[in-house]
Amino acid sequence: MTTSQDDEVWSATRAWVEKGLSAGERVEGAVLLRGGWTSRMRRLDIAGPDGRRSLVLRSFTKPFYVRHAEGLLNREAAVLRLLDGTEVPAAGLVAVDATARYCDHPSLLMTLLPGTVRLEEAEAERRAGLLARELLGIHRLPVAAGDRPRVYQAWTAPERVRPPEHTERPELWRRAVDVIRREPPAYRGRFLHRDFHPGNVLFTGDGDDLRISGVVDWVETSWGPADLDVAHCSTALALLHGAPAGLRFADRYTAAGGTLAEDAADRLYWRLLDALAFAPDAEKVAVPWRESGRAELTPALLTGRLEDYLQALLDGMA
Structure with missing residues (x-):
């Protein structure tokens, strides 16, 4: 969904965009795109002698991301160049x-991809299968050693996990945290999106014509184990659709031809390392998801789903 209410100052950014357009082109309009949490996203509608087109502008406006923007945006720019072709x-x-040498905020300008984010329950199973195959394709990209992105960073640690304040399952949290009190398992490095989940994938069509038309948000791209990308999408699916949906994703990935850690304890480590980073209530993902139409995803519901997922992982030992 979009909104035309753009209260962020961006006059310098707009001038920077227009300076790089073809002769006679101008920014005719800007529409805020909902769904982003880390950055302000705009669709820019461009008019010129050869007709109309649209671009997408990502701008970091929150202080934390402004401080880290140089690394994040340059990494995304490098990845987009790498993925071209x-x-x-x-x-x-x-x-x-x-x-932000020329812009009001650190910014990246890119082409507009077709399709929309699909987070609804309808066709969730069909989309999950497509997600698994798309993720496998990303992991199989041949990347020269000199072009590899940075090694992955863990998004939590045993001492940083915060269980929900009013949890009725404190022992569950203790058990889950104990699993990641170890050195990371050895792994075979892969090219990782690192933030691959339904909110960063665009779809077109329905039913048999359903297709993935775009994968966005490459600022966290890393080098690491395939298990970590699979774990992240699994957690997101568990939060969106319930624990069983999260549990099934790893099987979809391996059924598509993907390879995960051979040892069950290692697989469990990666799954819990990701899931525990969402504690205590997964609000980072819930805010854009609710804006995209999933209003029922309250903090209480997400906390319950996260705990159900942790319990299922520990019961099944991945």
Whole structure:
């Protein structure tokens, strides 16, 4: 969904965009895109002698992300260049100003991909199968050693996990945290999206014509175990659709031809390392999800689903 209410100052950014357009082109309109949590996203409608087109502008406006924007946006720019010409449906890089030398805020300009984010329950199972196959394609990208992104960063640690304040299952949290009190397992490195989940994937069509038309948000791209990307999408699916949906995703990935850690304890480590980073209530993902139409995803519901997922992982030992 979109909104035309854009109360962020961006006059310098707009001038930077227009300076890079073709002769006679101008920004005719800007529409805020909902669904982003870390950044302000705009669709820019461009008019010129050769007709109309649209671009997407990502701007970091929150202080934390402004401080880290140089690394994040330059990494995304490098990844978009790397993906150009591959089968991964990523946007094309147009321009980047990672330090806000010319813009009001650190910004990246890219092409507009077709499709929409689909988070509803309808066709969730069909979409999950497509997600698994798309993620496998990302992991199979041949990347030269010199082009590899940074090694993955863990998004939580035993001492940083915060259980929900009023949890009725404190022992569950203790058990889950104990699993990640170890050195990370050895792994075979893969090219990771690192934030692959339904909110960062665009779809077109319905039924038999349902297709993935775009994968967005490459700022966290990393080098690491396939298990970590699979774990992240699994947690998101568990929060969106319930614990069983999260549990099934790893099986979908391996059924598509993907390979995960051989040892069950290692698989459990990666799954819990990701899931515990969502504690205590998964509000980071819930806010854009609710804005996209899933109003029922309250903190209480998400907490319950997260705990159900942790319990299922521990019961099944991945």
